[in-house]
Amino acid sequence: MHTNETSHTKSGFTATDGVHATKAQRAGTYNRADLLEIKTYMESHYDEPLSIAQLAKMANISPKYFVDLFKKTFGQSAMEYLTDVRIRHAKRYLAESEERLRDIARKVGYKDEFYFSRKFKKEVGVAPSEFAKNTRKRVAACSPSAIGHLLALNIIPQIAPLDPKWTPYYYNLYSSEIKSHLILTSPYYKLTFETNLGRLSQAHPDVIIGSERLQMSEDNRLNSIAPVHYITDQKDWRDQLLDIAAYLDKEPAAQQWIRNYERKVQAAREQLSASLGRDRILVLRIYRTQMFAYRNRGLQELLYDDLKLRPAGSRELHSHLPMALQELQEINPERILLTICPEASTRKFWLALQHSAEWRQLQAVRNDHVYMINADPWFEYSAVAMARMLDEALLLFTGNCPNILPDNDYGESLAK
Numbered sequence: 001m002h003t004n005e006t007s008h009t010k011s012g013f014t015a016t017d018g019v020h021a022t023k024a025q026r027a028g029t030y031n032r033a034d035l036l037e038i039k040t041y042m043e044s045h046y047d048e049p050l051s052i053a054q055l056a057k058m059a060n061i062s063p064k065y066f067v068d069l070f071k072k073t074f075g076q077s078a079m080e081y082l083t084d085v086r087i088r089h090a091k092r093y094l095a096e097s098e099e100r101l102r103d104i105a106r107k108v109g110y111k112d113e114f115y116f117s118r119k120f121k122k123e124v125g126v127a128p129s130e131f132a133k134n135t136r137k138r139v140a141a142c143s144p145s146a147i148g149h150l151l152a153l154n155i156i157p158q159i160a161p162l163d164p165k166w167t168p169y170y171y172n173l174y175s176s177e178i179k180s181h182l183i184l185t186s187p188y189y190k191l192t193f194e195t196n197l198g199r200l201s202q203a204h205p206d207v208i209i210g211s212e213r214l215q216m217s218e219d220n221r222l223n224s225i226a227p228v229h230y231i232t233d234q235k236d237w238r239d240q241l242l243d244i245a246a247y248l249d250k251e252p253a254a255q256q257w258i259r260n261y262e263r264k265v266q267a268a269r270e271q272l273s274a275s276l277g278r279d280r281i282l283v284l285r286i287y288r289t290q291m292f293a294y295r296n297r298g299l300q301e302l303l304y305d306d307l308k309l310r311p312a313g314s315r316e317l318h319s320h321l322p323m324a325l326q327e328l329q330e331i332n333p334e335r336i337l338l339t340i341c342p343e344a345s346t347r348k349f350w351l352a353l354q355h356s357a358e359w360r361q362l363q364a365v366r367n368d369h370v371y372m373i374n375a376d377p378w379f380e381y382s383a384v385a386m387a388r389m390l391d392e393a394l395l396l397f398t399g400n401c402p403n404i405l406p407d408n409d410y411g412e413s414l415a416k
Contacts, residue, residue, distance in 0.1 A: 046089065236301070292323055
């Protein structure tokens with residue numbers, strides 16, 4: 001690929017658009033939007049032999065400064081990100097086509113199919129041929145958390161519950177690839193999983209990833225449809241992922257996912273320490289006309305165990321007991337993560353609360369440190385949900401996030 005001072009790229013980025021960056025570089029600053037344009041350019045030219053020198057020239061900054069700035073902004077190097085993009089596209093070709101390995105390698109930017117095969121196995125944990133074979137197995141997921149674990153193993157279930165309200169991430173990204181859509185049941189809706197048994201039976205899965213929370217009658221029916229592996233609630237998400245991986249012969253992919261998660265947690269911990277200092281965090285839930293100190297397993301593990309953030313008040317605040325505004329004032333956290341139930345009486349209460357003097361006097365409110373979070377992903381407990389929460393925490397607290405694009409496929413990115 002050749003660029004000159006007047007050339008335009010597929011993404012609309014002009015090489016001369018970065019001229020001001022030379023002055024910014026001397027001043028020690030740089031417009032983050034320009035780096036996003038470089039990143040977008042990489043996403044549409046991943047099949048070309050891109051180099052650091054070329055990308056830095058497009059940005060009109062030195063190669064060394066470009067390398068440092070890209071990693072600081074996105075949490076990974078430019079070449080690591082390019083590999084992520086290439087492997088993501090390779091996975092799709094392997095799963096959806098019968099093309100030869102040589103042709104797929106060239107389509108994603110690798111001239112040498114043997115180098116591509118080695119690179120793919122290093123990043124994903126399995127060889128391309130093994131990945132293609134496993135992705136064509138008909139796997140059924142009985143819950144959103146099962147979907148999140150399977151995606152971490154590079155498996156898109158063929159049968160799974162999807163819902164545009166409660167699982168918008170899975171619904172928007174995978175509704176066309178998940179061939180049989182099951183109905184989302186308890187605790188999301190007042191339905192038992194038995195509602196899905198007829199549809200599940202007609203889909204003829206090879207294996208089913210179930211939950212220990214299923215009723216005995218449902219359990220018996222599931223085993224008559226296909227072999228079932230149950231997610232054990234007593235284990236943490238890492239062990240759950242490893243158990244599923246062992247059942248599906250995907251241990252290397254699970255181990256790779258966990259290693260990369262831990263690496264990203266370490267990097268995030270350093271960034272958050274610089275941004276938050278000793279600030280205390282409170283997760284608050286508003287439901288109808290009451291406030292609660294919200295906690296769940298995944299949220300607590302991420303914020304307080306993985307990221308080592310400071311909880312405001314006791315970690316064991318009673319989440320089932322209402323919290324009075326006076327009690328919230330006494331805790332007076334520096335940062336608040338806020339989740340609001342999407343129904344009319346809750347929204348009415350929240351609107352009034354925002355205008356109350358007591359709420360506005362909270363230091364988190366005065367400093368504009370109140371952050372809205374949604375049920376998706378913060379209420380789910382799975383490998384993918386934990387990765388998404390990690391990225392959202394970084395974005396909320398620092399403005400930087402390794403996975404900037406909202407449609408990033410975590411089943412393909414963190415498995416690298």
